[in-house]
Amino acid sequence: MCRRWLFLVLIVPLHASAADIVVSAAASLSNSFSEIGKRYEAKHPGDNIVANFAASDVLLKQIEQGAPVDVFASADEQTMDRAAQSNNIEKSTRKDFASNALVLIVGVNAKSPAKLDDLADSDYAHIAIGNPDSVPAGRYAKEALTAAKLWDKIQPQIVPAQNVRQALDYVARGEAQAGFVYATDAETQKEKVRVAMTVPTSTPVRYPIAVTTTSQHADAAKAFVAFVNSADGQAVLKKYGFSAP
Amino acid sequence: MSSDAIVPLLLTLKVASLATVLASIVGIALGKWLGRHRTFTRNVAESLLTLPLVLPPTVLGYYLLVVLGRNGFIGEWLMRWFGVSLIFTWQGAVIAASIAAFPLILRAARASFSDVDAQLENAARSLGASETEVFFRATLPLAWRGILAGALLAFARAMGEFGATLMVAGSLPGRTQTLSLAIYDAVMAGDDARAESMVIISLIAAVVLLIFAAQLLQRRKHT
Numbered sequence: 229m230c231r232r233w234l235f236l237v238l239i240v241p242l243h244a245s246a247a248d249i250v251v252s253a254a255a256s257l258s259n260s261f262s263e264i265g266k267r268y269e270a271k272h273p274g275d276n277i278v279a280n281f282a283a284s285d286v287l288l289k290q291i292e293q294g295a296p297v298d299v300f301a302s303a304d305e306q307t308m309d310r311a312a313q314s315n316n317i318e319k320s321t322r323k324d325f326a327s328n329a330l331v332l333i334v335g336v337n338a339k340s341p342a343k344l345d346d347l348a349d350s351d352y353a354h355i356a357i358g359n360p361d362s363v364p365a366g367r368y369a370k371e372a373l374t375a376a377k378l379w380d381k382i383q384p385q386i387v388p389a390q391n392v393r394q395a396l397d398y399v400a401r402g403e404a405q406a407g408f409v410y411a412t413d414a415e416t417q418k419e420k421v422r423v424a425m426t427v428p429t430s431t432p433v434r435y436p437i438a439v440t441t442t443s444q445h446a447d448a449a450k451a452f453v454a455f456v457n458s459a460d461g462q463a464v465l466k467k468y469g470f471s472a473p
Numbered sequence: 474m475s476s477d478a479i480v481p482l483l484l485t486l487k488v489a490s491l492a493t494v495l496a497s498i499v500g501i502a503l504g505k506w507l508g509r510h511r512t513f514t515r516n517v518a519e520s521l522l523t524l525p526l527v528l529p530p531t532v533l534g535y536y537l538l539v540v541l542g543r544n545g546f547i548g549e550w551l552m553r554w555f556g557v558s559l560i561f562t563w564q565g566a567v568i569a570a571s572i573a574a575f576p577l578i579l580r581a582a583r584a585s586f587s588d589v590d591a592q593l594e595n596a597a598r599s600l601g602a603s604e605t606e607v608f609f610r611a612t613l614p615l616a617w618r619g620i621l622a623g624a625l626l627a628f629a630r631a632m633g634e635f636g637a638t639l640m641v642a643g644s645l646p647g648r649t650q651t652l653s654l655a656i657y658d659a660v661m662a663g664d665d666a667r668a669e670s671m672v673i674i675s676l677i678a679a680v681v682l683l684i685f686a687a688q689l690l691q692r693r694k695h696t
Contacts, residue, residue, distance in 0.1 A: 286661050354561055359644070361662030387561055387643050390661075398643075402543040403560045 247275040249448050250296055252287040254303035254435065255391035256328065256365065256410045260468040261301070267464065268455045275448050283391035285362035291316050291440060298449040301325070301437040301456075303392070303410075304364035308436040317438035318446075324473035325456050326465045328433040329411040330368045333421045335402050340424040344376045347406060352385060356398040356407035359388035365395070368429045369408035375430065396421065412469040434473055478671045480647055481655040482678065488563060488651055489631040492570035496627050500575045501620060504582025505608065509591075519583065526576035530636030537569055537641045559641070563649050566642035570634040574627035581623020585616035618690060625686045629679070652678075 253261045258281045265277035280287065284302035288311050291297050300317060302308045305324075311317045332347075334340055341347055347355060358366030366388065373379040387404055389395035396413045398404040400420040407421075410433065414423050437456055439449040455461050462472065503522060507515050525533055541548045541559045551557050559565035589612050597611040598604075613620075635653045642649035644658055652675055659668035 283661070285663070289661060289663060359658065359662070361658065361664070387645060390639070390644070401538070403538075403558070 247445055247448050248278050249275060249298045249445055249452055250278045250280060251299040251301065251452065252280045252282075252291065252295075252297045253299075253301040254284045254287070254364065255281050255393045256303055256413055257281065257301060257435070258393065259416060260412075260465050260470065263468075264456060264461050264464050267460060268452055271455070271460075272448070272451065275451075277452065283358065283363040285364075286391070288316070291442075294442070296442070296444065297440050298443040298445055299437065299452055300440055301435060302364065303328075303433070303435055304367065304431070305434060305436060306367070306431075307364060308438065311438070315441055317440055318443075319438070321450060321453055322436055322438040323453070323457060324434050325437050325461070326435040326470040327473050328435070328470055330365065330372065330408060330427045330429050330433055331411045331414050332406060332424045332427050333396070333399050333409055333414050334406050334424050335399060336420055336422050338402075338405055338422075340422065341406065344373070344378060344425075344427070347378060347385070348381055352382075352405045354387045354398070354404040354406075355382060355385045356387045356389050356395040356404035358392045358395050358408075359390065363389070363391055365392035365408060365410060368431065368433060369427070371431065372408075372427045372429055415469045435470075477667055478652075478655075478674050481650055481652045481671065482674055484563065484647075484649075485632055485651040485653075486678075488566045488570055489628055489634075491567045492574055492631040492634075493624055493628045495567065495571040496575035496578050496631070497620075497624050499571070500578030500623070500627070501582045501613075504579050504586055504620075505612075507579075507583050509587045509589075519579070522579055523576040525572050526630075530573060530634070531640065533573060534569065534637035534640030537565075537572070537637060541565065541568070541641065561643045561645060561649060563642065566634075566638045566649050566651065569637040569641045570631035573634050573637055574630040577627040577630060578620065578623045581626070582616065582620050585619030585623075586612060588619070589615045622690065625682075628682070632678070 251261065251265065261279055265279055269275060269277055280297070284304060284307040287300060287302070288307050291300060291311065292314060300311060308317070308322065312319055312322070332341065339351055357369045360366040360370040370379060373382065387398060389398060392409050392413055395407045396409045396417055399407040400417045408427065411423070411426065414421055437453055439446060439453060443449045507519055539545050543549065543552060543558060543560070548558060551559065559568060593615065594607050594611050597607045602610065633653055638651060639654060644650050644654040650658070652671055656668050656671045659671065
């Protein structure tokens with residue numbers, strides 16, 4: 229008897245219900261997509277949104293290796309371009325749905341750098357940025373720092389994070405004195421971090437979304453993408469500080 | 474072999490060795506303290522001390538971050554008195570790895586101490602040995618093989634430490650990025666060639682260590 233229950237427990241989670249839509253979204257979309265998912269579910273009874281948040285490159289890697297993902301939303305065009313090149317997304321479904329800004333943050337009690345160059349000061353022993361090899365926010369930051377001829381100079385101070393939210397957490401905990409995150413991320417930890425400045429990026433921070441080629445529920449996936457782009461979806465994104473694409 | 478892989482390998486060996494030494498001292502001392510009699514309180518204490526092995530490494534990492542961090546009570550104290558912070562340092566990685574690994578030594582040590590013939594310890598006492606002498610000259614040498622086996626498992630656990638290390642020490646290339654972290658980063662960055670070279674190095678290191686361990690335990694048996 230006991231063994232039979234154990235067997236059931238082991239086997240049940242492996243069978244996703246018919247309309248489980250797996251949405252792999254950039255870490256910076258954690259809060260907004262959780263809410264959009266709930267609102268979508270309320271309008272489409274029976275459909276179930278399963279959200280998977282991580283750095284965009286990590287998500288793409290999972291998709292390339294055959295993860296059963298239906299919708300992919302990345303934090304930069306570059307990662308989505310790579311997904312398109314490797315034929316992992318339905319190109320016709322691709323659409324930019326939001327934009328964001330890169331900001332330099334410091335702890336609430338820390339000294340604000342007046343300009344990017346001030347980061348070279350000893351006040352900023354640790355500067356958290358997403359690892360540019362796998363995190364779009366880190367690539368935007370590297371781009372800006374390279375343009376300011378600071379990238380090589382502050383190399384010893386840089387603490388690479390696994391995704392943008394980890395960079396935010398390092399600053400919120402005071403372990404890093406400064407960090408580069410999106411404006412929307414800084415907003416979620418308002419009581420612990422302060423925005424010192426908005427960092428101009430030569431590549432605009434835009435979020436594309438698309439249905440994957442391997443999606444088993446392409447219709448439901450398309451409906452979700454449409455919902456993100458609808459007035460309802462856009463209102464939620466706006467609430468969390470995202471701008472229109 | 475590229476230098477890309479050598480740096481994380483050396484760092485991993487350094488961190489794992491130091492963590493094993495630290496874990497051995499603490500594990501043996503606590504194993505002795507728990508003693509040979511299995512009372513309820515002592516078993517509860519042993520269970521609590523085994524938690525780092527059972528808990529997800531991220532839970533361990535979170536608590537370490539909270540305690541050792543700038544605002545944590547140990548972290549704040551270290552900062553105030555010594556001006557040091559363990560977060561983002563290889564020393565922090567050693568602490569994370571030793572806490573994750575020490576229950577393996579504790580368990581092995583307690584079991585080995587229980588197996589030591591009490592009459593031999595009493596014989597040492599009757600010959601005038603102090604309790605410290607009894608421990609270092611009779612109990613420890615007799616229990617040594619079991620403890621060594623535990624220490625080798627602890628070393629393996631320390632070498633593979635990932636979650637807690639990532640949270641406490643970060644993944645700073647050349648500074649705190651151990652092999653397991655470097656492999657993860659390489660895979661996530663899509664650099665399969667670099668990941669593979671490090672995976673092969675890990676495999677070789679593991680096989681060499683296992684053979685070395687088998688030899689060491691074999692020799693202990695004969696003496």
